[in-house]
Amino acid sequence: xxxxxxxxxxxxxxxxxxxxxxxxxxxxxxxxxxxxxxxxxxxxxxxxxxxxxxxxxxxxxxxxxxxxxxxxxxxxxxxxxxxxxxxxxxxxxxxxxxxxxxxxxxxxxxxxxxxxxxxxxxxxxxxxxxxxxxxxxxxxxxxxxxxxxxxxxxxxxxxxxx
Numbered sequence: 001x002x003x004x005x006x007x008x009x010x011x012x013x014x015x016x017x018x019x020x021x022x023x024x025x026x027x028x029x030x031x032x033x034x035x036x037x038x039x040x041x042x043x044x045x046x047x048x049x050x051x052x053x054x055x056x057x058x059x060x061x062x063x064x065x066x067x068x069x070x071x072x073x074x075x076x077x078x079x080x081x082x083x084x085x086x087x088x089x090x091x092x093x094x095x096x097x098x099x100x101x102x103x104x105x106x107x108x109x110x111x112x113x114x115x116x117x118x119x120x121x122x123x124x125x126x127x128x129x130x131x132x133x134x135x136x137x138x139x140x141x142x143x144x145x146x147x148x149x150x151x152x153x154x155x156x157x158x159x160x161x162x
Contacts, residue, residue, distance in 0.1 A: 022088040029136040030082050033095060036134040037079050040102075044068055044075075055112065064112055071105050074098075095137050099145035107152040111160075 022029075048068055055061040078098045085091045128146045135142060 019088070025136075026086075026088055026091060030085060030091060032134070032136055033091075034079050034082055037075050037082075039134075041072055041075055041079075044072055051109075051112075060112055064109055067105060067109060071102065074101065092137055092141055095135060096141040096144070099135065099137075099141075100148065103145045103149040103152070106149060107156065110153065110156055 045068070048065060051061055051064050051068070055064065075098065078094065081094065082091070085094065128149055
């Protein structure tokens with residue numbers, strides 16, 4: 001059972017060493033996270049143009065636009081909060097919740113896409129890679145939002161495909 005636990009939550013053998021390591025790199029991790037969120041926010045705003053081309057100007061577009069703007073405001077607030085965080089556990093949990101919310105909203109926006117619209121699949125793959133590579137957090141905290149996005153996208157494809 002011990003080996004299974006290490007695969008799910010790979011940590012240092014010495015918890016004190018892990019805590020010291022995380023504390024030593026907290027400022028750098030926060031800087032990387034803030035830059036990654038800004039890039040992700042830029043992509044979020046750029047996709048508004050794609051939404052307009054796909055949906056036209058109507059209720060659905062306005063709903064997606066409102067959702068994207070709410071997510072933009074939420075992650076703007078998270079980006080400001082990250083500057084004040086000084087504890088590793090607070091950083092890890094804040095980022096985990098933000099990524100779960102981001103993946104969930106991403107899936108909601110994908111509900112507006114036609115089943116044959118494969119471009120959102122490419123964006124999903126890039127989103128999963130970003131969750132793994134650009135947001136420095138514990139493995140399990142990166143795995144869960146990425147799995148949510150992957151499994152959610154697969155389920156959307158299965159249930160919405162004619």
